[in-house]
Amino acid sequence: MNFQTLSRRSLFLRENNMSEETKPARRQYRRTTERRQEILVAVVQLLSDPDSTGVTTKDIARYLGLADGALYRHFSGKAEILQELIGFCDDSFERMFDEINAEAEVTMVTRAMVKARALLLFAEANCGLTRLLTGEALSSEGQQVREAMLACLEKAEKALCSSLQLAVVQREVPNSEDPAVRARLIMSYVQGRWARFVASGFEEKPTADWPQAQAVLFGGLLAS
Structure with missing residues (x-):
């Protein structure tokens, strides 16, 4: 992308x-x-x-x-420029998730996994935007810009949670599963991989070791 x-x-x-x-x-x-x-x-x-x-x-x-x-x-200042770029990230995530949700005959757990991987792939394709997503380029910005980024990340987490909630409703996973906790865990992993990508000078790809990470993050759900 x-x-x-x-x-x-x-x-x-x-x-x-x-x-x-x-x-x-x-x-x-x-x-x-x-x-x-x-x-x-x-x-x-x-x-x-x-x-x-x-x-x-x-x-x-x-x-x-x-x-x-x-x-x-063209812009009132750097804050408006950054907010427009954050809006682009937000719109891109929404489009990605809509495409994933539109896939037929795919389990909700699989959709959650694909969404998580899509977030990692987005970072690989957009190095500069990843620096925004990690907040590194926002350290000196005002509260409005930081809140816009936080809202973008919260929406992404909610999209993961939504798929996991439906997995519980459709009895793909046990009722004891807590979708919100699992979604937070997954999003924390995604953000950690983004941060390592930036810290490595964009050398350490976010999707590196994804099969192993997927097994841990979604442990017990695929076999349910």
Whole structure:
């Protein structure tokens, strides 16, 4: 799953859904939208540098060859840029989970496993975004940005919990199973793998040793 590919696709859809306007207005819309996308992609690329710990507006402007003030024509500040990227992560997770939930003849436990692995694969495909997901690039940001990331992670955990709850309802697993506790455990593992990925300079892949981890995280459920 690639950030730039998805961004261009969403940009294409937005342009095609526009109402009929004058050509100059359409060109201006495209220029503004494309510049916003360039800024977002630039931030992700900067955060993808193994030696990076965060970015400033000056870093972004320098990377794009723009004056510092040019960024403020498109975003109110770095916080808005980061919130949009967090929103992208949130939307991506939701799309991934919707696709998994739409699969027919798949047990709920299997869906939970696939969701967990999808979160790991997302990180592998999006190094810069993983630096956001771990919170490393947010240490100096305000409460609103950190709360947006926390909400994104909580939604991902709830998606895991939902599949596990349905597994109990459908008697795939014993009634003694606590879906919320299991989901927290799984999400803690996912976040730990994300953190190791960042700490290793993106060398230690999140999905490394997944078969063994899966056996521990979902221990007893597959054999039920």
